[in-house]
Amino acid sequence: MxxxxxxxxxxxxxxxxxxxxxxxxxxxxxxxxxxxxxxxxxxxxxxxxxxxxxxxxxxxxxxxxxxxxxxxxxxxxxxxxxxxxxxxxxLRRADGGGQDELRRRIASVDIEDVLRFREVLEVGAAGLCASHGLDEGQASRLRAALDRTRDAPLGEYRRLDTLLHLTLAELCGSPSLTARYAAVRATVNDLLDCIPLLVRNLEHSQRQHAALVEAVLDGDADGARETMREHCAGTAALLRGFLA
CATH class of the missing domain: 1.10.10.10 (Winged helix-like DNA-binding domain superfamily/Winged helix DNA-binding domain)
Incomplete structure (x- = not known):
């Protein structure tokens, strides 16, 4: 640290x-x-x-x-x-979105399975963090991860968003959950690279991030789970709309 x-x-x-x-x-x-x-x-x-x-x-x-x-x-x-x-x-990755690249990335991916598994892990991690509580150092890590997503350059937003979510998964106290989340998030990132960055969506996501962190730090497990569930649903809707 x-x-x-x-x-x-x-x-x-x-x-x-x-x-x-x-x-x-x-x-x-x-x-x-x-x-x-x-x-x-x-x-x-x-x-x-x-x-x-x-x-x-x-x-x-x-x-x-x-x-x-x-x-x-x-x-x-x-x-x-x-x-x-x-x-x-x-190496720096080129932007996704090309049709050939899109087809290659999602050809063997069961999008619904990925999205459901991601939701289960994320909602569970948020609830665990809130119910078990974070010590001062852990709370500082979570706040810092949130702060880095604020005013992030557009090209850096998804990477910093990933780090925020991965930090939450780490802090829940289950190495097994963290490892599985890292794997499913890598697949989600491949899917996200195939769709455009939408400023309105990012602004909405950022408000959800702030509410999520607040709920976790307040020890509001129900609020943390519900906020994360809504957040995952928003991403899922975009991916289904563009890729399904």
Whole structure:
């Protein structure tokens, strides 16, 4: 935690990066780093943690990790840079919306299943945070995540929105819920990338975010759950309208 109460990158990555199982080390490591990229936990143009740190956090060898990073490079998601300030950098993603890209992304996605599972996890996390209560440090993290979404540049809004929701999932106290939320949110982000950013919708979402955080900090579990349910329903309506 930094002095201003915001999460450092390492804190955010903890929601996704965890030791993999021995039998599927390569596949699970690839899945987790893909989630880091798709969730925007490391923004485009910034560097992933050093290979040594990533390998330790994932519990894989550096040989395995390099194979994973090679796949990400081949997919155009990261690039390796040499030199004193080198490393593996996340490439900036082009805007979604093209018809070919849209069809590719949603071809195998059951949109209704994704949206329902997301709602269950988000509503549950909001209720748990409110009913169990947050300590001073946790409350500060949540407020800081909300503050970063205010007046965010349009191109950064979805990434910062993701971090707010992921922070809430982390604070609910269930690592299993957090891991599953990170996975489903990555899929939701792929879907969101296929539809336009609507300023009116973002303004509405921001009001819901503020009400949600207020309910959580006030210990109003029913209010937090209902606000989150409405928030998820708004996103679902947009996705169904554009993609269903």
């Amino acid at each position: 930094s002095r201003d109460g915001t999460s450092r990158p390492a804190d955010r990555l903890a929601a996704v990066l965890r030791p993999v199982r021995a039998g599927n080390g390569f596949e699970e490591a690839l899945e987790q780093i893909l989630q880091v990229v798709r969730l925007g936990l490391v923004p485009g143009g910034e560097r992933l943690p050093a290979e040594r740190e990533l390998a330790e956090r994932l519990g894989v060898s550096r040989v395995t990790l390099r194979e994973v990073l090679k796949v990400l490079q081949e997919q155009g998601l990261v690039e390796a840079r040499r030199g004193r300030y080198g490393g593996t950098f996340v």
